[in-house]
Amino acid sequence: MDTYEEITVKRDTLFKGRIVSLHVDEVKLPNGKMSTREIVEHPGAVAIIAITDQDKMIMVEQYRKPLERSLVEIPAGKLEKGENPLTCAKRELGEETGYTCESMELLTSFYTSPGFSDELLHVYLAKGLKKESELHLDEDEFVDLLEVSYEEAQQFMKEQKILDAKTIYAVQYWQLARTMESKV
Amino acid sequence: MDTYEEITVKRDTLFKGRIVSLHVDEVKLPNGKMSTREIVEHPGAVAIIAITDQDKMIMVEQYRKPLERSLVEIPAGKLEKGENPLTCAKRELGEETGYTCESMELLTSFYTSPGFSDELLHVYLAKGLKKESELHLDEDEFVDLLEVSYEEAQQFMKEQKILDAKTIYAVQYWQLARTMESKV
Numbered sequence: 230m231d232t233y234e235e236i237t238v239k240r241d242t243l244f245k246g247r248i249v250s251l252h253v254d255e256v257k258l259p260n261g262k263m264s265t266r267e268i269v270e271h272p273g274a275v276a277i278i279a280i281t282d283q284d285k286m287i288m289v290e291q292y293r294k295p296l297e298r299s300l301v302e303i304p305a306g307k308l309e310k311g312e313n314p315l316t317c318a319k320r321e322l323g324e325e326t327g328y329t330c331e332s333m334e335l336l337t338s339f340y341t342s343p344g345f346s347d348e349l350l351h352v353y354l355a356k357g358l359k360k361e362s363e364l365h366l367d368e369d370e371f372v373d374l375l376e377v378s379y380e381e382a383q384q385f386m387k388e389q390k391i392l393d394a395k396t397i398y399a400v401q402y403w404q405l406a407r408t409m410e411s412k413v
Numbered sequence: 414m415d416t417y418e419e420i421t422v423k424r425d426t427l428f429k430g431r432i433v434s435l436h437v438d439e440v441k442l443p444n445g446k447m448s449t450r451e452i453v454e455h456p457g458a459v460a461i462i463a464i465t466d467q468d469k470m471i472m473v474e475q476y477r478k479p480l481e482r483s484l485v486e487i488p489a490g491k492l493e494k495g496e497n498p499l500t501c502a503k504r505e506l507g508e509e510t511g512y513t514c515e516s517m518e519l520l521t522s523f524y525t526s527p528g529f530s531d532e533l534l535h536v537y538l539a540k541g542l543k544k545e546s547e548l549h550l551d552e553d554e555f556v557d558l559l560e561v562s563y564e565e566a567q568q569f570m571k572e573q574k575i576l577d578a579k580t581i582y583a584v585q586y587w588q589l590a591r592t593m594e595s596k597v
Contacts, residue, residue, distance in 0.1 A: 233476040233483060233555040244427050244435055246451040249529055251428055251435050254478060264553040266478040267430040269453050271529070292417040293527040294438060294450040299417060300527055307528070337570075340480065340577040341526040342534075344491070345433055345455070347479040348526055350578070369448040371417040386521075393524040394534070394578040401585050408592050 233259050235266065248272075248307065249346075271348035275318040276305035276395040278336065278402060279328060279355040285376035286403065287326050287358070288396070292371065301375060301390045303399045305350075314351040322355055324365045326374055331357025336402065341394060350395060379403060417443050419450065432456075432491065433530075455532035459502040460489035460579040462520065462586060463512060463539040469560035470587065471510050471542070472580070476555065485559060485574045487583045489534075498535040506539055508549045510558055515541025520586065525578055534579060563587060 235256040244251040250270040258264055279287040292299045306321035308314065318333055333353045341348045366372060377385065382400045385391040391400065419440040428435040434454040442448055463471040476483045490505035492498060499517060506512055517537045525532045550556060561569065566584045569575040575584065 233557075235476055235478050246437065247449070248451050249435075249453065251433075251453075253430065256478060258553055259555050262553070265431070267432050268479045269433065269435075269530075270479075271526075274528070292419055293524075294419050294440060295452045295454075295529060295531040296524065296527055300524070302527070305528075337581055338573075338576065339581045340477075340484070342455075342530065342532055343477040343480055343484055343486070343577045344458070344489075345479060346453075346526065346530070350526075368446070369442055371443050373417075389522075392522065393527045394582070397521055397523045398578070398582060398585065401582065401589065405585065405589050405592065408589065 235259075235264075238263070267345055269346040269348075271346055272308045272310065273314070273349045273351070274305055274307040275314050275321060275351045275353060276303050276399070277318050277322050277333070277353050277355050278303055278399045279322060279326070279330065279358055280403070281358055281376060283376070285378055286382060286399065287328060288375045288377050288382075288391075289325055289372040290375060290390075291373070300392055300396075301377070301385050302393055302396045305395060315353070318351070318353040318355075323361070324367075325370075325372060327360060327362045327365075328355075328358050329361045330355035330359070337398075339394075352395060352398065379407065419443075419448075422447070451529055453530040453532075455530055456492045456494065457498070457533045457535070458489055458491040459498050459505060459535045459537060460487050460583070461502050461506050461517070461537050461539050462487055462583045463506060463510070463514065463542055464587070465542055465560060467560070469562055470566060470583065471512060472559045472561050472566075472575075473509055473556040474559060474574075475557070484576055484580075485561070485569050486577055486580045489579060499537070502535070502537040502539075507545070508551075509554075509556060511544060511546045511549075512539075512542050513545045514539035514543070521582075523578075523582075536579060536582065563591065
């Protein structure tokens with residue numbers, strides 16, 4: 230149902246950056262009135278749920294400038310131009326954690342904030358993890374690697390050290406998987 | 414652990430809009446090198462998980478200009494300046510769906526995209542729902558109200574009609590609640 234489609238009358242591109250671009254669209258609404266829409270264009274990203282044989286989820290702690298604080302998150306990274314999400318997920322897992330995996334399964338994809346941004350995040354489940362090497366971070370990337378038990382993850386959520394959509398999804402996924410298992 | 418703090422040397426504010434503002438910060442990295450951070454400032458938002466006595470989740474279908482398509486989502490809206498999130502959640506539930514509720518419980522809060530935005534989303538669970546009135550939408554807001562069964566929600570996810578973080582969290586929450594119940 231796209232009957233409420235908003236017709237673009239004019240687009241002003243106010244910024245083209247390394248990561249995001251900003252557009253302000255003048256739109257014609259279904260009732261014929263005009264309005265504006267502020268749109269943040271993003272290349273899209275991947276995130277990886279990786280649980281070791283010791284039942285620890287691999288996470289990274291890093292400083293997030295928009296929040297002026299650090300968060301504990303699952304490994305993630307943005308897509309390079311034209312990059313396949315699966316390729317990106319394997320690359321980011323290696324670069325941020327030093328782990329490789331035997332298989333990666335797409336669990337879900339979601340728009341992080343469809344009201345103002347087109348960022349689409351693909352969440353993969355990595356299986357058959359092997360610690361291969363040291364991290365290979367981008368030169369402006371500083372992260373601490375953590376291996377987090379289920380109980381620690383719950384505690385990090387209480388303490389709001391885990392406080393972002395993809396990681397809260399990942400911990401909820403973990404809880405669901407454990408609940409299913411315990412039913413069997 | 415904020416040892417990786419990035420010191421702001423200079424902030425350029427390139428845009429101040431109705432919904433978002435855009436800043437480009439020049440930052441000093443932990444290794445002393447300089448970099449830039451593109452930051453989208455957002456007032457924050459709320460979303461409401463509302464399940465009726467008939468075990469249907471209340472959702473809205475609306476056109477999302479950044480995606481140039483419509484999505485099926487749980488009711489949500491952004492915070493007015495200085496607005497309390499709980500007040501906002503009750504207001505948005507009424508405005509977007511015409512329902513009131515006896516109680517609202519904060520389930521979780523999460524940053525939708527901490528890499529480039531400070532948007533914090535608060536997710537509430539509404540209980541004791543009553544259909545009170547017609548919708549009172551903003552004049553540039555056009556939504557269709559849906560009451561979605563669990564099976565329909567799963568189908569909408571397969572069809573990618575449900576494709577945003579808060580709604581996928583909500584359906585996962587529903588799945589977890591049903592799994593827990595069925596265990597008892």
